[in-house]
Structures are given as C-alpha cells and as structure tokens.
Amino acid sequence: MSSKDQLAVKNLHVGFQNKKSFTKIIDGINFSVKKGETLCIVGESGCGKSLTSLSIMGLLPKTGKVSEGEILFDGQDLTGLNEKQMSKIRGNEISMIFQEPMTSLNPVHKIGWQISESIVLHQKLSKKQAEEKAIDMLKLVGIPSPDKRIHQYPHELSGGMRQRVMIAMALSCNPKLLIADEPTTALDVTIQAQILELMNKLKTELHMSIIMITHDLGVVSEIADKVLVMYAGKVVEYSDVKTLFANPQHPYTQGLIESIPKLNEEQDELPIIKGSVPSPDEMPKGCRFSTRCPYATNACFNEVPPMISGEAGHQVHCWKYTECWEIVEKEGLIDAGMRETAAASQLIGS
Amino acid sequence: MQACEKQQPQVSLLEVRSLKKYFPVGKPGLFSREKQEVKAVDDISFSVKKGETLGIVGESGCGKSTMGRAILQLQAPTGGEVLFEGQDISKLSKKEIRDLRKDIQIIFQDPFGSLNQRMTVGAMLSEIVHVHKIVPKEKELNYVQKLLQDVGLRAEHYWRYPHEFSGGQRQRISIARALAVRPKLIICDEAVSALDVSVQAQVLNLLQKLKQKYQLTYIFISHDLSVVKHISDRVGVMYLGKMVELADKHEMYSNPQHPYTKALFSAIPDVSSQAKKERVVLKGDVPSPLDIPSGCRFHSRCPLATDKCKAEAPEFRDLNRVHKAACHYV
Amino acid sequence: MAQLQEATIKEVKVQSPRATMYMGMLKRFLQNKLAVVAGFFIVLLIGSALFAPAVAPYDPGAQDYTKIMNSPSAEHWMGTDEIGRDIFSRVIFGARVSLQAGLISVAIALGVGIPVGLIAGYYRGFLDEIIMRITDALLSFPSLVLALALAAVLGAGLENAMIAIGIVLTPNFIRLVRAEVLAHREREYVEAAKASGLRDWRVILVHIFPNTLAPMMVQATLAIASAIISEASLSYLGLGTQPPTPSWGAMLSAGQGYLADAPWIAIAPGIFIFLTVISINLFGDGVRDMLDPKLK
Numbered sequence: 001m002s003s004k005d006q007l008a009v010k011n012l013h014v015g016f017q018n019k020k021s022f023t024k025i026i027d028g029i030n031f032s033v034k035k036g037e038t039l040c041i042v043g044e045s046g047c048g049k050s051l052t053s054l055s056i057m058g059l060l061p062k063t064g065k066v067s068e069g070e071i072l073f074d075g076q077d078l079t080g081l082n083e084k085q086m087s088k089i090r091g092n093e094i095s096m097i098f099q100e101p102m103t104s105l106n107p108v109h110k111i112g113w114q115i116s117e118s119i120v121l122h123q124k125l126s127k128k129q130a131e132e133k134a135i136d137m138l139k140l141v142g143i144p145s146p147d148k149r150i151h152q153y154p155h156e157l158s159g160g161m162r163q164r165v166m167i168a169m170a171l172s173c174n175p176k177l178l179i180a181d182e183p184t185t186a187l188d189v190t191i192q193a194q195i196l197e198l199m200n201k202l203k204t205e206l207h208m209s210i211i212m213i214t215h216d217l218g219v220v221s222e223i224a225d226k227v228l229v230m231y232a233g234k235v236v237e238y239s240d241v242k243t244l245f246a247n248p249q250h251p252y253t254q255g256l257i258e259s260i261p262k263l264n265e266e267q268d269e270l271p272i273i274k275g276s277v278p279s280p281d282e283m284p285k286g287c288r289f290s291t292r293c294p295y296a297t298n299a300c301f302n303e304v305p306p307m308i309s310g311e312a313g314h315q316v317h318c319w320k321y322t323e324c325w326e327i328v329e330k331e332g333l334i335d336a337g338m339r340e341t342a343a344a345s346q347l348i349g350s
Numbered sequence: 351m352q353a354c355e356k357q358q359p360q361v362s363l364l365e366v367r368s369l370k371k372y373f374p375v376g377k378p379g380l381f382s383r384e385k386q387e388v389k390a391v392d393d394i395s396f397s398v399k400k401g402e403t404l405g406i407v408g409e410s411g412c413g414k415s416t417m418g419r420a421i422l423q424l425q426a427p428t429g430g431e432v433l434f435e436g437q438d439i440s441k442l443s444k445k446e447i448r449d450l451r452k453d454i455q456i457i458f459q460d461p462f463g464s465l466n467q468r469m470t471v472g473a474m475l476s477e478i479v480h481v482h483k484i485v486p487k488e489k490e491l492n493y494v495q496k497l498l499q500d501v502g503l504r505a506e507h508y509w510r511y512p513h514e515f516s517g518g519q520r521q522r523i524s525i526a527r528a529l530a531v532r533p534k535l536i537i538c539d540e541a542v543s544a545l546d547v548s549v550q551a552q553v554l555n556l557l558q559k560l561k562q563k564y565q566l567t568y569i570f571i572s573h574d575l576s577v578v579k580h581i582s583d584r585v586g587v588m589y590l591g592k593m594v595e596l597a598d599k600h601e602m603y604s605n606p607q608h609p610y611t612k613a614l615f616s617a618i619p620d621v622s623s624q625a626k627k628e629r630v631v632l633k634g635d636v637p638s639p640l641d642i643p644s645g646c647r648f649h650s651r652c653p654l655a656t657d658k659c660k661a662e663a664p665e666f667r668d669l670n671r672v673h674k675a676a677c678h679y680v
Numbered sequence: 681m682a683q684l685q686e687a688t689i690k691e692v693k694v695q696s697p698r699a700t701m702y703m704g705m706l707k708r709f710l711q712n713k714l715a716v717v718a719g720f721f722i723v724l725l726i727g728s729a730l731f732a733p734a735v736a737p738y739d740p741g742a743q744d745y746t747k748i749m750n751s752p753s754a755e756h757w758m759g760t761d762e763i764g765r766d767i768f769s770r771v772i773f774g775a776r777v778s779l780q781a782g783l784i785s786v787a788i789a790l791g792v793g794i795p796v797g798l799i800a801g802y803y804r805g806f807l808d809e810i811i812m813r814i815t816d817a818l819l820s821f822p823s824l825v826l827a828l829a830l831a832a833v834l835g836a837g838l839e840n841a842m843i844a845i846g847i848v849l850t851p852n853f854i855r856l857v858r859a860e861v862l863a864h865r866e867r868e869y870v871e872a873a874k875a876s877g878l879r880d881w882r883v884i885l886v887h888i889f890p891n892t893l894a895p896m897m898v899q900a901t902l903a904i905a906s907a908i909i910s911e912a913s914l915s916y917l918g919l920g921t922q923p924p925t926p927s928w929g930a931m932l933s934a935g936q937g938y939l940a941d942a943p944w945i946a947i948a949p950g951i952f953i954f955l956t957v958i959s960i961n962l963f964g965d966g967v968r969d970m971l972d973p974k975l976k
Contacts, residue, residue, distance in 0.1 A: 044546035045517070158635040159410075188409035188573065190632045193617035197631055215546060218619030259551035261580030263603065263620055269555050270580065273548040276516050424875055451877025464868035468890045468973060470701075477886070478876045509701070511973040527876065 005072070006177055006209040007056070008032040012069035014048070014055050022067065023280050025051055027233045033177070033226075038203060038210040040220045040241070042256075043230035046277055049213045052230075053179045055079075056211070057096055058086040073177070092122040095170035097163070099182040104166055105154040112150025115169050122173045137168040142198055160191035164198070171202065181213045196222045217260060221245060226313075229253050232277055232288040238315040249316040251293045287319065295320055299328045306339070362397040363435065363535060363567050364421070369394045370429035371413070371420045375640060388639045390416040392591040393430070395666070398535070403561070403568040405582030405599070407575055407614070411636055413591040414571045418537045421569070422456055423447050434535070452482055455528035459540035461520035465512040471498070471523055472508035478530045494530070500563075501526045502556060518549035522556065529560065537569045542577060554581060575618050579603055584672075587611045590639060590647040598672035607669060607680040610648050646678070654679055705970050715966025718959035725956060729775035736769035741924045749942040759944040761934070767948045770926040774949060777927035779956070781842055781911035781920075782904040788846025790900060793853025798884050800854065801861025808858075815851035823848045827910055831919040838911075841920040845910045849903050856899050860892035893971065897964040905957035928953050 009031050015024035026048040033039045041049045054060050056071055058078060071078040073094065078086065090096075098104045106114060115137060116130035125133065131150065138146035141164040154162055163183060170178055180199070184192040200223060203210055212223060220227055220241065227244045229237040229252065237250040248254045255273035275292045284290050290300040300319055308321045319328055324338040371391040390413040398404045408414045420427045423439060432440045439450055458464040466474060475494045479485060485493045495505040501522040512520055521541065528536050538557070542550045554577065560566060572578050578585055579599060586596040587608065595608040606612050613630045632651050637643055643650045649659040658678055666676040710716060728735040737757075744764035752759040758767040800808040818826065830844035864870055865888065873887045912929015914920035921927045928949040935946025 044548060160635055188636070189575070189617040190409060190613060191635065192619075193629065193631050196619070197629075216619070217547070222619040256547055259548050261551075261554070261576040263576050263579060263615075263618065267580065269558065270551040272551040272555060274552075276518060276549065419871075422875060424871060448877040448879065451875060456872070456875045458868045458872060460868050464872050466869045466873070466887050466891070468971075469887075470973075477878070477882075481876075481878055481882070513974045524872070527872065531877070 004034050005032045006035045006037075006074070007211070008070075008072040009052075009056070010070045010072065012052070012055065012071065013067045014051055014060070015065060015067055016061075016063045017065050018063060022065075024067070025233050025280070026055070028069070029230070029233075029235045031228050031235065031238060033209045033211060035176075035209055036203070036207045037225045038212060038223055039226045039228060040212045040214060040224035041228045041230060042214060042217060042220055044215055044256075044277065046232070047230040048233040049230050050181055053096070053181050053211065053213050056179060057090055057094060058083075059090075059096075088122075091118050091175075092173045093175055094177045094179065095173065095175040096179040096181065097166045097170045097183050099185050105162060107154055110151055110153055111157070111165050115150070115165070115172055118169065119172050133172065134168075137172050138165070140171070140202070141165075141168045142194075143168070159187055160194060163187060163191075163195055167195075167198070167202070171206065174206070175208060177209045177211065179211045179213070182215070183212070184219060185214070185216070192219070199223060217245075217257060229256070232283065234288055234317065235315075236289060236317050238313070240312060240314070243312065243314055249310075249314070249321065250289075250318050251295055251320070252289045255292075287317075295329075297329055299331075303339075361400050363400040364569075365397040365433040366421065366430070367395050367433070368430040369417065369420060369427055369432060371416050371425060372428045386640060389591050389642060390639065391420060391427075394588075394591075394593050395430075396586060396593065396596055398567060398569060400534075401565060401567055402583040403570055403581055405578035405585040406569065406571045406588060407573065407578050407585060408588035409573060409614075409636060411590075411639060412588040413639075414588050415539050417588070418456065418539050418569065418571050422454055422537060423450065424456070452531045453533055454535045454537065455531060455533040456537045456539060457521075457524050457528050457541040459543050461517045461524065461544055462512075464524055465520055467512055470509055470511055471526075474523075475508075475527060475530050478527065482531050484531060494526075497526045497530060500529065500560070502552075516549075518545055518552060521545060521549075521553055525553075525556065525560070529564070532564070533566070535567045535569070537571065539571045540573070541570070543572060543574060550577070557581065575615065576620075587614065590636065590642060592647055592676065593666060594648065594677070595673075595675040596666075597669075597674065601670075601673050605673075607673065607675045608648075608677050609652050609654050611675075613651075613653075646676075709966050709970040712966045712969060714962045715969075718962035719966070721955065721959045722963060725775055725959075726779065728772050729779055732772045732776060736766075736772040738766035738769040740765065740770045740773040740926050742766075749938065749945070751942070752944055758948040759942065761931075761945050762938060762942070767931075767945065770931060771928070771948055771952055774926040774928045774931055775952070777838060777921050777925060778908050778911065778929060778953070781838065781845065781927070781929075782908045782956070785842045785845035785849060785907040785911075786900055786903045788843065789849035789853050789903060790896075792846075792850045794857055794889075794896075796850075797854040797857025798861055798889065801858035802865055802880070802884050802888065811854065812858075815854050818848070818851045819855075823906075824910065824913055827914060828917065828919065831914050836919050836922065838921045841911055841914045842907075844914070845907050848910070849907065852899065852903070853896070856896060857892055860895060861888055864888050864891050890971075894968050897968045898961075901957070901961040901964045904960050905953070908953055908956070 009029060012026060012029050013024060014026040015022050029052065031039065041052060043049045051064070054064070055066055056078065058081070060066070066079050069079070073089070078089070105111070112131060112134050115134040116127065119125055119130040119133050120127060134150055135146045138149055143149055143161060143164050157165065184195050187195060196219065199210070214220060224241040227239055227241050228235055229250065231252050237244070237248070237253045244253065245257065248257055252273070255271070258271040259273060261267065261270060273292050278284065278291055284301050286303045287293070287296070287300045287305045290296040293300065305317045305319045306322060308316050308318065310316070319325060322328070323341050328338070369391055370393055372387040372389050375386040375388055394417060396404070406414045406417070416425065419425045421432055423442065427440050430440065431438050434450070434453065442450060472494055475497065476490050479490050479493060480487070495508055498505060498507055503519060503522055503526070512523065515523065542553050545553060557568070558581065561568060570578060570581050582599050584597065585599050585602045586593050587610065588594065589610050595602070595606065595611045602611070606615055613632045616630045630653065634651050637650055645661050646652070646655070646659040646664050649655040652659065662678070664676045664678045666674055668674050669680060742765065744760070747756070747760045747764045749762055750756055750760045756766050756768065758771065761767055761770070796811060800811045827844045827848045830847055831841050834840035834844060870883060870887055873883045909929055911920050911927060912933055915927055915930040916933040921930060923930070931949040932946055932953070935949070938945050
C-alpha cells in the first residue's frame with residue numbers, strides 16, 4: 001500500500017458475537033482509497049457494505065466485532081484505538097453522512113447549533129467564530145440565506161435541504177475522509193441530482209477522499225472513481241468506474257448491471273440473477289455467488305476463488321478467469337497444482 | 351373533458367374524470383373555523399384500456415399514491431368520477447365497494463409492512479378466497495397453493511409466516527394476495543421500489559408473465575423512470591397533484607415535451623450511457639402542497655417560466671393523438 | 681409439470697401443519713423456564729385456593745388466645761396474628777378473595793376496554809372524541825377515590841368491589857388499545873386487508889387486534905396487582921370483603937400496625953401478592969412470546 005493511500009483496509013473480518021456463536025458477516029475484504037479519490041462500495045442489502053463503513057468509523061453495534069484485519073488511516077491502525085482516541089478522529093478527520101437526513105438530525109436543536117457544536121468541540125473555536133463557520137459551511141453546500149437558516153429547526157427544512165445540512169456538518173471540520181452511506185436513497189431524483197452535483201463539486205474543491213456506500217449503480221456511474229462490488233460479505237470485483245461499466249468481469253457484476261431496466265433500449269424480459277442471497281448458515285464453502293451463478297461448477301461450490309488481477313488494478317474473484325477454467329468446467333475438480341496456477345493468472349481483455 | 355370523449359370508441363376498462371382528493375389539514379378547532387386543505391390530487395383525468403399498463407411517475411408528494419388509493423376507493427375521492435367498466439364507482443355503498451375489490455386490487459411498496467406478521471401466508475390468502483367465495487370451500491387449499499406456485503413460491507410456503515421470507519418473496523406473497531380474487535385491474539404502488547436490483551428484475555418479469563396469463567391491466571405507480579419505461583405501454587407524469595404529461599411510452603421517452611418531464615429524465619443517472627449528458631438540474635425543492643404556486647404549479651422551478659405561467663394555469667391538452675401535456679409553451 | 685405440482689401438494693398435506701404449529705408454540709413456551717415456573721406457581725395457587733379447606737391446616741377464623749403473635753414455627757408455618765389465627769391458613773383462604781378480585785376486575789376492564797378501544801381507534805371521529813373525553817374524566821380522579829365512590833354507590837361486598845375496581849381500570853385499557861389501533865390502522869397490512877374487500881369487523885378482529893396483544897398483556901398483569909391492592913384498600917374501608925373473611929389486602933393492611941413487633945403478619949400476604957403478580961407477569965411474557973411467530 002503506497003503512502004498516497006488515505007485509507008487502507010486489509011483482510012477485514014467483522015461479525016456479530018452472541019452468547020453462543022460468532023456470525024461472520026464480512027469475510028476478509030481488502031481495499032484502499034487514495035487521497036482525493038471517490039470509492040463506491042456497491043452491493044445489495046445484507047452484503048456487508050454498511051457494516052464496513054461502521055467498522056471504519058468505530059461505530060459497530062455492541063455485539064459487533066472486528067475479529068481480524070487492519071484499518072489503516074494515514075498509516076495508523078484504527079482497530080487498535082480506544083473509544084477516546086477514536087472520538088478524536090471521528091467527526092474531525094473522518095466524517096459520515098447517513099441515509100435518512102430526518103432522523104440523523106436532532107429535532108430539538110437549531111441547525112446552526114448542531115453544526116457549530118462539533119466545530120467548538122474539535123477546533124477549539126469560540127461560539128461566535130463557530131457560528132460564522134457554520135454559516136460559511138451552509139453557504140458552501142448551497143443553502144440560500146444561510147444566516148437565517150441557522151436559526152431554523154430540522155423539520156422546517158425539506159429533505160434535500162436537510163441532506164445538505166448533514167453534508168455541511170460532516171464537512172465542518174475539514175475531514176480527510178468522508179463516508180456517505182446511501183446519502184441520496186431517500187431523496188427524489190431531481191434532488192438526488194442536486195446532491196450528487198454538490199458532492200462532485202466539493203470533492204474537487206476540498207480535495208478529500210470519499211467512500212460512498214450505495215446499492216444504486218446509477219449513482220455509482222455519476223460519482224465514483226473506483227468501485228468495489230461486494231456480495232455476501234466478500235469483494236467480488238474491484239475496478240475503476242469506466243472499466244467496470246464497459247467491461248464487467250464477475251458474473252454477479254454483469255448480472256447486476258444487466259438487470260437494471262435500460263432507458264435507451266427495448267427489452268421484453270429483464271435478464272435476472274436467479275435465486276436470492278443465501279443466509280449466513282447456508283453459505284457455500286467456495287465462491288459465495290456459486291448458488292446463483294450461471295457458470296458455476298462443482299469446483300466453484302467447494303473452492304474459494306482466487307483473486308485475478310488485470311490492467312489498471314482491475315481485480316476479480318472468480319474461477320472463470322483462471323487459466324485452468326476449461327479443465328475446471330469439464331471436470332468440476334480443482335487440485336493443488338491448479339490452485340497455484342490460478343493464483344498467478346492474469347485477467348485478459350480488460 | 352373533450353379529450354375524454356375522443357377516446358370513448360376504444361374500450362377503456364377504467365376512466366378517471368376530474369378526480370380530486372383533498373385532505374383537510376389540522377382539525378378545525380372549537381374556536382377557529384378556518385379550514386386548510388392539501389390538494390393531493392387535483393383534477394386528474396385519464397383512461398386505461400383493457401390489457402394495457404399505464405405507468406405513473408412523479409416525485410414524493412406529487413399525489414401518485416393518493417391517486418391510486420382514490421381510484422380503489424380506499425380513500426373516498428373529494429370530487430370527480432371513476433368509471434370502471436362504465437360504472438361510476440366513486441359513489442358506491444360500503445357493500446358494493448367490497449364487491450368491487452374483486453375487480454380492482456393493489457400491491458403495496460413495503461414488503462415488510464404490508465403483510466400481517468401474525469398470520470401464516472395460507473391463512474391470509476385463504477381468508478380472502480373464503481370471504482369472496484372464489485372457489486368452493488374444499489378447493490380453497492388447493493387453489494391457494496396453486497396461486498403460490500403461480501407467483502414463484504412453493505406449495506408448502508402456505509404454512510409459513512411472513513418473517514420467514516426474504517423481501518422479494520414477500521412481495522411475491524403480496525402479488526398472490528392481489529391475484530387471489532382474480533381481479534381485472536391491479537394498481538402497483540411502488541411495488542418493486544423497496545427491492546434490490548436483482549430481485550426487482552425477477553419481480554418485474556413475474557408481473558409481466560402474470561399479466562399475460564390472467565389478462566390483467568396494470569396501473570404502475572413508481573418514482574423510478576427506468577422501471578416504468580420497462581413495464582408500461584403509456585406513461586403519465588405527475589407534479590404536485592396534477593398530471594403534467596401523458597403519452598405513449600415511446601413518444602414520452604423519445605420526445606418529452608413538458609419542462610418538468612425533461613428535467614426528470616435528465617436527472618436519472620444512467621448506467622448504459624457512458625457519455626455524460628447535458629443535465630437540466632432543477633433549482634430548489636418541490637413546493638409544499640399546502641402552498642401551491644399560482645398559475646402553472648411548476649413555474650417556481652421551471653427554467654422557461656414567464657409571467658403568463660405565474661398567472662394562468664395551462665390546460666392539459668392534446669399535442670397529437672397519443673400525447674398530452676399541460677404547458678403554455680409546447 | 682402439473683403432475684409434479686399435485687405431488688408436492690399431497691406430500692405436504694401429510695405433515696398436518698396445524699398440529700406442528702401448536703407443537704412449536706408449546707415448545708417455545710417450554711423453552712422459557714421462568715414462565716414455566718411461574719405457570720406452575722399460579723396453578724398451585726389456584727389449586728390451593730379452590731381446595732382451601734383441604735390444604736389449610738387450621739380454620740382461618742379460629743382464634744387461639746394462647747398463641748397471639750407467635751413467630752413462624754413448625755406448628756404455624758407463617759406464625760399467628762394479633763388474635764391468634766394461623767396466618768398460613770388465612771393466606772390460603774385469602775387467595776380465594778384476592779385472586780378473584782384481581783382476575784375478575786381485570787377481566788371486566790378488558791371486556792369493556794378492548795371493544796371500546798378498538799372501535800374508538802378504528803373509526804375515530806365523533807364517537808372517539810366522546811369516549812376519550814369520558815376516559816379523561818375518569819382518569820382525572822385519583823383511582824382509589826373513584827373506586828370508593830363507585831363502591832359506596834353500588835354497596836358493600838366483594839362483587840360490587842370488583843365491579844368498581846373494574847370500572848376504575850377500564851380507561852387505561854381503552855387508551856392503550858386505542859393507541860395501539862391508531863398505530864396499526866395506518867399500516868400497509870391493514871390497508872391491504874381493507875383493499876382485499878374484508879369487512880370492518882374482520883379487519884379489526886383478525887388483523888389489528890392480535891397485533892395489540894403484547895402491550896395489553898403487560899398492562900393486564902400490572903393491573904391484576906393493583907386490583908388486589910385496591911380490593912384491600914376497599915376492604916380496609918369496609919367496602920370490600922367483610923371481616924372475618926380473609927383477603928391478602930386486608931391482612932396486609934391489618935398487619936401494618938404490628939410491623940415492629942410482628943412483621944410476619946404483613947410480610948406473609950405481602951410476599952404472596954408479590955409472587956402472584958410477578959408470576960402472572962412472567963407467565964404473561966411467556967404467552968406473548970409463544971404467540972409471536974417471529975420467535976422460534
């Protein structure tokens with residue numbers, strides 16, 4: 001991992017501990033975000049994308065636990081920090097915005113107060129200075145007459161305005177990394193377009209890194225530099241955004257893109273991914289997508305696929321792109337030698 | 351009104367004429383008699399032909415869901431007529447409305463909230479079949495299990511509770527519930543919006559298949575323009591309680607006329623087109639339905655608005671045989 | 681394909697799913713150890729109340745002036761009271777009155793409160809306004825004062841005391857049921873039930889009512905406790921059970937005067953009230969979980 005990485009997640013395992021057992025949700029994921037880069041984590045509900053962001057923020061629910069791996073922020077491992085050290089980083093160097101702008105704002109406080117609170121806390125400014133900063137922030141996110149707005153309560157604002165306030169709050173301490181968890185899902189398309197435009201503008205102006213969690217490939221195409229596709233707690237594909245849409249490799253990514261109804265073509269029937277995500281206790285031993293994959297062989301069910309890397313950092317976790325695929329497909333078997341050649345395979349055609 | 355009459359020769363299953371649904375806001379208190387109203391649906395007219403799918407798009411608060419419920423008489427309309435097979439159903443008695451439910455059904459958005467958590471799937475479906483006497487009692491079990499198989503579930507799911515199913519499966523149960531009475535018209539209110547993309551595609555295909563098999567007619571309400579395009583034959587666009595544009599699908603998507611429709615289309619992030627298109631980003635938010643702008647309701651956000659738009663509400667008029675819009679400048 | 685479908689249907693029928701469902705419910709209940717113990721205690725209590733003459737070692741009214749305020753011993757398990765009566769026997773006989781007072785007055789309150797609350801919450805409107813104002817009026821009185829007034833109007837005696845207590849408890853249930861109905865009536869599953877063409881009573885009873893059961897169960901068990909205490913207060917004031925018929929409440933208030941010298945007089949019925957209330961509560965939780973299909 002190079003020094004330009006703002007955040008590097010290495011072999012992260014996260015799960016929930018209850019009385020009897022540990023249910024692993026995220027199973028060994030790796031990724032990194034460079035300074036000034038936007039990474040989108042895409043996947044369907046239950047794939048672990050939100051849990052990933054909560055792990056980075058150190059905001060896992062009580063029963064949640066990082067059981068293995070590192071989260072390196074500016075080279076410092078966040079998983080080893082205690083609550084006090086973490087709270088210094090959270091809100092200051094790493095900020096987060098959530099899906100539901102109504103419930104993420106406190107309804108009994110004025111929005112000016114809510115923004116300046118964290119400024120006072122982290123930047124040791126006076127109340128007066130903090131309020132001025134709050135007005136500046138609201139201006140930055142495109143809220144009209146911000147000097148009046150700071151005296152309003154959250155319910156007096158529309159959904160889009162509230163999400164702007166949330167962004168202003170998140171940006172008020174000049175974070176190096178912004179984590180946005182489905183920030184436009186609750187908004188209408190015309191408002192979503194406004195927010196995405198704002199985020200793209202802010203990214204270039206403030207030169208910060210963004211991790212955007214979303215299920216919407218349309219949003220990904222608007223905002224991402226790099227894309228991480230997750231399925232059932234594992235990374236299946238990692239690529240820059242252009243390559244991903246032009247040349248998706250993993251059968252899951254392909255299925256996902258194909259199953260969106262297209263605006264510019266006629267389809268009688270939508271291509272689908274059959275079945276549904278297996279529950280944690282019936283997860284296949286090998287490739288987790290094998291139960292729904294049109295290409296799956298016996299080998300796929302039993303053997304975890306290797307990571308195949310292609311040009312420009314394109315990574316796919318799939319047996320289909322290994323050199324021994326033809327044999328695997330025919331025999332449905334994988335031996336030790338094949339495992340080795342598979343690990344050395346290069347992705348062709350990307 | 352004229353427009354409606356023009357379409358009379360074609361067989362329309364449902365005809366909506368100047369449908370209105372107003373909600374009083376705040377109880378008129380003991381001392382204040384001032385009454386405020388939210389005009390959720392305000393003077394909407396259209397018709398749905400037998401066997402077609404009419405898509406209705408619009409942003410939250412535009413009144414599209416309220417319109418669906420008003421057609422279904424789940425919420426009594428404030429004004430206007432709803433003709434189903436030629437009969438005005440907006441003035442029926444309670445009993446007649448219950449019988450009407452056999453013909454018009456609805457599928458809701460929330461696959462978690464729209465099923466009673468305390469009833470097995472079978473009990474829920476059998477109840478409906480039983481109440482409407484769809485089949486003789488001894489055939490009920492068999493009928494319901496066939497129904498479950500029709501929507502892609504298994505017969506033994508009859509004895510399961512809703513919480514044992516995934517979101518997509520629950521939506522299939524909702525579809526089975528709507529199908530149970532053998533309806534002619536189904537209103538799908540954001541029926542696939544809460545589902546993951548891959549599951550959404552499965553459910554959309556299922557709806558298409560069922561439409562063929564049972565000769566259904568759909569009114570498909572959604573905020574998702576690409577989904578609506580995929581499933582509809584004609585599409586209507588709503589803004590703040592009004593229908594602003596209504597056209598044949600191909601006409602609508604290739605040649606949108608109303609400035610709102612244009613903005614809406616350009617706002618959709620599209621995966622398939624890599625070239626970044628010219629975007630009309632609308633200024634500001636949808637106005638509150640309590641405080642509806644004068645004249646054309648869209649003028650406060652419209653890039654083309656003039657003084658005429660502020661003063662005068664445009665008529666919803668025919669542009670050509672398959673295209674209607676409400677704008678002074680189209 | 682059609683054959684295949686027939687086959688699956690037949691195969692499933694054999695399982696007799698209704699029976700397995702009840703077995704599952706029973707299993708779920710038995711898993712909750714506390715609820716099982718509580719249920720056992722309640723059965724024991726009701727049993728001994730029914731067969732009190734056989735269970736109690738002494739006549740609850742028999743006074744023995746040689747054994748005034750004796751502390752618990754092998755002879756008198758819970759000691760004797762200020763006029764030498766065996767407290768254990770009185771507790772057993774007292775269970776008859778107290779359980780009746782608790783269960784029947786809460787049953788009255790539920791019997792009135794549930795339908796009224798369901799109707800008020802479902803139909804809203806003018807009727808709801810009137811019902812709510814009446815409950816507000818009833819709730820504005822201190823409950824004991826209201827019970828006293830009602831009991832005084834109805835006349836002394838256990839039956840009338842139970843009716844009075846039932847009436848006092850009713851507004852709480854009306855409010856609770858109404859609030860639950862309000863929360864559920866706008867939910868999509870209720871709308872869906874209406875859209876299926878079901879009659880109002882079906883929507884209310886089959887769809888809404890079962891979903892309001894859980895909070896009601898909690899409220900009902902708490903109400904049983906307060907009914908037992910209220911009955912005691914009324915008895916103390918001469919409007920409930922008439923002496924010498926023992927009731928836990930009456931014993932508790934009589935024992936108050938001797939707390940320093942003979943605490944067991946008050947402690948014995950106190951413990952029984954406590955155990956009964958907590959058992960009913962735990963049992964209620966168990967039943968609630970048993971009925972909740974989401975728990976397995």
